[in-house]
Amino acid sequence: MATTPPVVTGVTRRQFLGTSAAAAAGLCVGGMASAAATPPQASGAERIGVLVDLTRCIGCRACVRACNDRNDLPQDPQPTSVWDGPAQTLTYQRWTVVNRIGQSTAQEGSSVKQQCLHCLEPACVSVCPVGALRQLDSGAVIYRQERCIGCRYCVFACPFGIPKFQWDSGVTPVIGKCQFCAQHATFDGPACVKACPTGALKFGTREELLFEARARLHARPDRYLNHIYGEQEVGGTSWLYLSGQPFERLGFPQGLPSVGLPRLTWVALKVLPAAVTVLAVIMSLASSLLPRRPPPSS
Amino acid sequence: MLELTFGIGFVGLLAWVVTQRSHLRLRVRLELVTVLLALFLGALYAIAKRVEGGLGAITHLSDQVPWGLWITFDLCGVALASGGFLIAATVHVLHLKRFEPILRPTVLTALIAYQLVAAVLVLDLGRPQRFWHPLIMWQHHSVMFEITLCLTLYTVVLMVEFLPAILERVGRPQLAEPLHRLAIPVVIAGVILSTLHQSSFGSLFLIVPQKLHPLWYTPWLPALFLVSAAAAGLAVVILESWLCSVFLQRQLPAVLIRELARACQWVLWGYVMLKVGDLAWRGRWMDFTKPTWLGVLWIVEVVGGVAVPAVWLGRAWRRRTARGLTGSAWLVIGGLALNRANISWFALIPAVGVVYVPSWMEVVITAALFVAGVAIFAAVSRLLPVFPRTDSTPA
Numbered sequence: 001m002a003t004t005p006p007v008v009t010g011v012t013r014r015q016f017l018g019t020s021a022a023a024a025a026g027l028c029v030g031g032m033a034s035a036a037a038t039p040p041q042a043s044g045a046e047r048i049g050v051l052v053d054l055t056r057c058i059g060c061r062a063c064v065r066a067c068n069d070r071n072d073l074p075q076d077p078q079p080t081s082v083w084d085g086p087a088q089t090l091t092y093q094r095w096t097v098v099n100r101i102g103q104s105t106a107q108e109g110s111s112v113k114q115q116c117l118h119c120l121e122p123a124c125v126s127v128c129p130v131g132a133l134r135q136l137d138s139g140a141v142i143y144r145q146e147r148c149i150g151c152r153y154c155v156f157a158c159p160f161g162i163p164k165f166q167w168d169s170g171v172t173p174v175i176g177k178c179q180f181c182a183q184h185a186t187f188d189g190p191a192c193v194k195a196c197p198t199g200a201l202k203f204g205t206r207e208e209l210l211f212e213a214r215a216r217l218h219a220r221p222d223r224y225l226n227h228i229y230g231e232q233e234v235g236g237t238s239w240l241y242l243s244g245q246p247f248e249r250l251g252f253p254q255g256l257p258s259v260g261l262p263r264l265t266w267v268a269l270k271v272l273p274a275a276v277t278v279l280a281v282i283m284s285l286a287s288s289l290l291p292r293r294p295p296p297s298s
Numbered sequence: 299m300l301e302l303t304f305g306i307g308f309v310g311l312l313a314w315v316v317t318q319r320s321h322l323r324l325r326v327r328l329e330l331v332t333v334l335l336a337l338f339l340g341a342l343y344a345i346a347k348r349v350e351g352g353l354g355a356i357t358h359l360s361d362q363v364p365w366g367l368w369i370t371f372d373l374c375g376v377a378l379a380s381g382g383f384l385i386a387a388t389v390h391v392l393h394l395k396r397f398e399p400i401l402r403p404t405v406l407t408a409l410i411a412y413q414l415v416a417a418v419l420v421l422d423l424g425r426p427q428r429f430w431h432p433l434i435m436w437q438h439h440s441v442m443f444e445i446t447l448c449l450t451l452y453t454v455v456l457m458v459e460f461l462p463a464i465l466e467r468v469g470r471p472q473l474a475e476p477l478h479r480l481a482i483p484v485v486i487a488g489v490i491l492s493t494l495h496q497s498s499f500g501s502l503f504l505i506v507p508q509k510l511h512p513l514w515y516t517p518w519l520p521a522l523f524l525v526s527a528a529a530a531g532l533a534v535v536i537l538e539s540w541l542c543s544v545f546l547q548r549q550l551p552a553v554l555i556r557e558l559a560r561a562c563q564w565v566l567w568g569y570v571m572l573k574v575g576d577l578a579w580r581g582r583w584m585d586f587t588k589p590t591w592l593g594v595l596w597i598v599e600v601v602g603g604v605a606v607p608a609v610w611l612g613r614a615w616r617r618r619t620a621r622g623l624t625g626s627a628w629l630v631i632g633g634l635a636l637n638r639a640n641i642s643w644f645a646l647i648p649a650v651g652v653v654y655v656p657s658w659m660e661v662v663i664t665a666a667l668f669v670a671g672v673a674i675f676a677a678v679s680r681l682l683p684v685f686p687r688t689d690s691t692p693a
């Protein structure tokens with residue numbers, strides 16, 4: 001049955017779609033242009049940190065045992081150093097490890113302590129849907145088990161591969177990672193630093209430690225590589241490393257952006273309120289302005 | 299112990315079906331029953347094992363690869379269900395009422411797909427019993443939080459959109475009256491929520507520039523996810539129409555399907571331009587000068603899954619060939635699945651250095667849920683007034 005085309009009033013559908021597409025595109029471009037704006041972050045004036053001087057580490061693992069003690073994590077039955085036994089890996093119940101890395105017959109390696117670096121702009125904190133990971137004003141990133149749903153987005157997002165999941169727990173798994181000992185009611189510096197016999201670990205404010213690190217680099221340029229790992233990486237980390245060996249040989253992630261990772265997500269998230277408004281307006285206008293055609297009666 | 303229980307259960311149930319077959323007048327193929335029984339009991343067994351021994355006991359996930367097949371499945375499922383909000387907006391916002399006959403099947407598909415996605419997401423949580431935490435512990439910097447909120451609210455929207463079908467079936471269509479009056483605001487809310495979460499599934503991966511291969515990592519991921527989901531959602535409606543006519547003897551009007559094909563074609567061309575423009579803008583063309591398997595995957599995805607079906611769809615709707623429509627719809631769906639798999643799986647392999655292959659239990663749970671979804675669709679579409687009447691008498 002042939003029907004006469006309905007009379008179109010006001011805007012045509014084509015015009016309308018064109019205009020709305022332009023508006024949506026404009027919104028996207030606007031969002032991209034203001035990418036420089038930062039996501040909110042904890043703004044402690046006195047950010048704490050630890051300076052790890054790998055050239056002073058003797059690989060005794062006293063820090064690992066102190067960490068396990070302080071945080072009620074299981075101890076190795078036999079105390080080991082980096083020279084005996086297999087390399088240790090971080091797990092949900094081992095929050096720091098020290099291993100000999102890059103050692104070969106041709107080249108001297110280095111003992112490397114691994115733990116959470118406590119990013120100034122932590123990816124794990126920004127991705128956690130329930131705020132189970134939280135950054136304190138001091139910069140320490142702590143974990144609140146009672147909120148965690150076990151989605152493992154933190155494990156996925158961390159650029160250093162630090163948060164570990166309890167894969168063998170039925171329905172009560174936890175995430176395990178170094179919390180700077182800041183989760184304890186009394187905090188006077190991390191246990192590992194106090195246990196270190198050689199001064200390879202130094203606790204202080206991040207500002208002081210950066211100053212100290214530069215002083216050491218300046219005094220002994222022959223001993224150190226001219227790079228403070230953690231000063232720029234992913235916008236800076238609370239833990240800083242000095243090394244005599246190239247960091248990439250020691251397994252430190254390379255090629256990380258020098259901006260905080262949460263900013264990359266925030267660019268997309270912060271346009272959402274505007275997007276909701278624009279969409280609501282466009283569609284309300286559309287549904288009221290566009291001609292209503294009767295349903296097919298044939 | 300668990301194995302024994304499920305083994306005995308399988309044999310017992312199978313024996314029961316075989317003995318009762320003639321009695322119950324089950325005109326079913328025995329091999330089909332065997333496969334389905336094995337699938338569902340396998341899934342139940344895997345879930346029991348998961349509750350007992352954790353995700354590590356049934357998946358091949360690890361601290362290196364904490365997300366696997368289930369996340370890929372969720373990304374695909376949500377994108378493929380985007381027809382629900384597109385057709386709803388076409389009918390209630392653009393007032394193209396001629397599309398009304400295909401609205402209910404599409405909304406039902408979306409509703410079922412979102413339930414499947416939610417089920418998989420909850421199963422994938424370390425603590426499924428805390429699935430409600432994000433709804434009260436807001437963390438608005440988290441994409442995952444935003445997605446959870448949108449998915450939950452959109453599921454409510456889909457239920458409201460589908461409720462009239464149930465009310466008509468139970469003989470209370472007058473109760474749906476207030477819902478009809480609310481249709482426009484509800485549909486608008488649905489479009490907003492869908493735009494948000496469809497794009498945000500792409501935003502999930504913005505946090506890993508060091509992990510995701512540069513062929514896929516781009517700040518435009520959210521836009522690419524939204525547009526590709528729209529194309530795939532339309533392709534699903536096209537394919538579904540054909541599947542329903544073959545297996546359920548229910549038909550969607552062919553005229554409308556051709557119009558959808560036309561729309562889908564243009565979305566696909568837009569998506570090709572976005573994908574190519576994005577690579578050009580970021581100057582990543584050089585990645586193709588040395589052949590890598592990821593480069594091949596990118597080309598298969600964009601040429602085979604987007605450009606080819608765009609051309610094919612254009613020919614098909616002009617020549618009105620059903621085979622062209624379904625064939626190109628399959629390609630679009632395959633292309634979308636490959637895109638989501640690339641982003642959540644393959645393109646992470648070089649940086650992570652671990653190749654993840656799902657365990658049989660991950661596969662079985664996914665397959666069982668998918669089959670259950672298809673079965674629910676078939677059952678509901680027979681029980682409720684979902685499809686337009688095919689008889690010639692005017693309604």
